[in-house]
Amino acid sequence: MANLSKAYESAPQQTHRIIPLDFQSVKHVPESHSWSNSDDSLPVRSQLVENIEQISLPVIDLGDLDASKMMGQACESWGMFQVINHGIPSTLFRDVESEARAFFSLAAEEKMKALRSPGGLTGYGVAQIAKYYNKLMWHEGLTIVGSPMDHVREIWPDQYHRFCEVMEAYQKAMKELSERLLDLILKSLGMPEEHIEWLSSVACKGRQAPSTLLQLNSYPPCPDPTQATGLAPHTDSFLITILHQVGNINGLQVHREGTGWALIVPLEGALVVNVGDMLHIMSNGLFSSVLHRAVVDNTRHRLSFAYFYGPPAVSSISPIPRGCQSQFRSMTVREYLEMKGKDFEGALSKIRVV
Ligand SMILES: C=C1C[C@]23C[C@@]1(O)CC[C@H]2[C@@]12CCC[C@@](C)(C(=O)O1)[C@H]2[C@@H]3C(=O)O
Numbered sequence: 642m643a644n645l646s647k648a649y650e651s652a653p654q655q656t657h658r659i660i661p662l663d664f665q666s667v668k669h670v671p672e673s674h675s676w677s678n679s680d681d682s683l684p685v686r687s688q689l690v691e692n693i694e695q696i697s698l699p700v701i702d703l704g705d706l707d708a709s710k711m712m713g714q715a716c717e718s719w720g721m722f723q724v725i726n727h728g729i730p731s732t733l734f735r736d737v738e739s740e741a742r743a744f745f746s747l748a749a750e751e752k753m754k755a756l757r758s759p760g761g762l763t764g765y766g767v768a769q770i771a772k773y774y775n776k777l778m779w780h781e782g783l784t785i786v787g788s789p790m791d792h793v794r795e796i797w798p799d800q801y802h803r804f805c806e807v808m809e810a811y812q813k814a815m816k817e818l819s820e821r822l823l824d825l826i827l828k829s830l831g832m833p834e835e836h837i838e839w840l841s842s843v844a845c846k847g848r849q850a851p852s853t854l855l856q857l858n859s860y861p862p863c864p865d866p867t868q869a870t871g872l873a874p875h876t877d878s879f880l881i882t883i884l885h886q887v888g889n890i891n892g893l894q895v896h897r898e899g900t901g902w903a904l905i906v907p908l909e910g911a912l913v914v915n916v917g918d919m920l921h922i923m924s925n926g927l928f929s930s931v932l933h934r935a936v937v938d939n940t941r942h943r944l945s946f947a948y949f950y951g952p953p954a955v956s957s958i959s960p961i962p963r964g965c966q967s968q969f970r971s972m973t974v975r976e977y978l979e980m981k982g983k984d985f986e987g988a989l990s991k992i993r994v995v
Pocket residue numbers: 762768769770771782784854856875876877878879949978
């Protein structure tokens with residue numbers, strides 16, 4: 642994703658703002674990570690962990706003949722669904738988990754060897770959205786695009802191969818699954834996959850590579866989860882995100898109009914798929930990129946793997962013509978990401994034309 646990396650060079654972060662807390666050595670939530678009574682906490686103060694409604698998202702079987710229709714309905718009413726019978730072997734999830742655990746359980750100074758650079762996209766560090774909040778999150782992440790070799794070779798000079806193989810195999814499987822899902826989702830909008838040149842891997846040999854990214858999320862046990870935030874409220878930017886929650890530990894919450902935050906109860910073996918901003922645009926607002934966040938646990942170390950799939954960086958995104966007026970103007974993927982980088986909450990409304 643060389644092209645996409647350019648979107649980050651224009652707004653480099655200061656190095657000390659990229660380094661996560663050394664969670665293994667803290668016994669209390671420091672002021673820097675305490676969201677209670679801070680300006681940042683306004684949207685999140687209530688219902689952080691207690692008294693929260695629990696919901697089950699629609700569950701869609703990929704083998705179901707009605708899968709496309711059901712996905713369309715779920716994207717319209719929830720902006721999210723769970724997929725089962727997706728064909729990803731459980732051994733692959735276990736392999737990624739074991740490599741991710743090996744990485745996140747390293748001492749802080751070891752993980753620092755893989756630190757993301759100030760204008761960079763990949764590597765170890767706080768989530769990119771950290772720059773929009775004054776308070777820091779109870780979270781550390783490893784962002785991977787393609788091979789993570791350049792980062793992990795610094796840590797394991799002789800034993801990085803296995804880590805790289807597993808992460809590349811996972812991205813390959815997730816890319817194929819993303820394309821299957823998008824085929825069904827776009828069909829529900831009346832646009833078959835073969836009409837979208839960048840998605841059609843068979844028809845177009847020399848096609849540009851899609852924009853993809855794997856984010857390994859780690860939420861260490863937190864001494865006081867009522868004060869801390871795992872991942873602050875955000876919408877994902879790409880077309881879809883596929884999320885695997887390790888060990889079915891609760892954490893993911895979704896914001897619903899009128900009712901507020903709700904906890905998504907994980908379902909064994911299911912993957913959560915959510916609509917991102919670019920699908921919001923392509924569906925002309927019929928599907929909503931859903932506001933979500935992650936909360937932390939008092940005793941358990943939660944891991945999640947999020948795979949983001951979008952069109953190639955140079956592709957234009959605009960609403961699929963469906964006989965009604967376009968609500969959004971057209972722009973390239975890179976332009977949209979740059980815009981979101983500057984205006985986290987207002988990017989979608991900035992490109993709205995009606
Ligand atoms: C291309 C992007 C999507 C992302 C922001 C980013 O600019 C780079 C990393 C992505 C990620 C991964 C973790 C969660 C997330 C919200 C974040 O902070 O960085 C997503 C971003 C997103 O979907 O907007």
